[in-house]
Amino acid sequence: MPELPEVETTLRALRVIGRTIMAARGIDYLPTIAPASPEALDQALRGRQIIGAFRRGKYLLFALTDDAILSVHLRMSGRLLRLPGLPEADRHTRLILDLDDATALVLRDPRKFARVRILSQAEFRALDATLGPEPFDICRDAEAWKARLSAHGRRGLKALLMDQRFVAGIGNIYADEALFRARLHPLRRAGTLSKAEMHCLAASILEVLEEAIAAEGTTLEDGAYRFGEGRAGNFALRLRVYGRAGKPCIRCGTPVVRIPFGGRSAYYCPSCQQRT
């Protein structure tokens, strides 16, 4: 579910810097959370202050006192909310961190894919090294962007954009949206782009991510993505191609196409986004 704009919005809405974790309550505790038991997690987190909060790709990272970093990845269906009081667990609540100001950080995740880890500095550096550059860096450096695309010339553009080792933070929605804006076919091989097309792709990625962050992310009709106390993002209204199979392309009227892609879908306009 959440891609870079949703993770960024989630992080900004939490405003947890300076708070101290009073208790960690694990409910329907996930095997994807470490330490492996609620008691051990509580022991590891209780009394620690959150002294920093940042995002890397789709990871939410909370710097704690004593040099530890709490890492949260929401995967497909996770949300991280900041709720008042001592919130009760609903059916999908997996973890509640009670804070010192009578609020709580609450992880909800119907599909149980979300991951939580407590990392040492070295473990964080190792994680960081597995991720490609942030789009806001690489897409503003024309030479580096060109070199990076050229280094993976055989790969299709959509697969490449979604590969977190290539660039960190882009997922299914924003890959399709960026490619639509750049008028590039999702299966076009990266090595076949002209210099102008490479530049256009970088500009399209920056544009769509910035607009999506400004709109506080994409909450689809199922309402799965929420942030803060449970607010929805507004970018679904601005999606130009994602999820629009059979509907007219907003640019040329040709019906948008959906093709199977890596167990999911790619949406594109067969007229505006030629494979050539």
Place this chain on the structure above:
DNA sequence: ACTCGCCTGTCG
């Protein structure tokens, strides 16, 4: 460089 599995929920 690919597909599949992980899990639950919803929709047709």
Place this chain on the structure above:
DNA sequence: CGACAGGCGAGT
């Protein structure tokens, strides 16, 4: 009932 869902990683 099957298809599909904002992701990733273990397998080929």
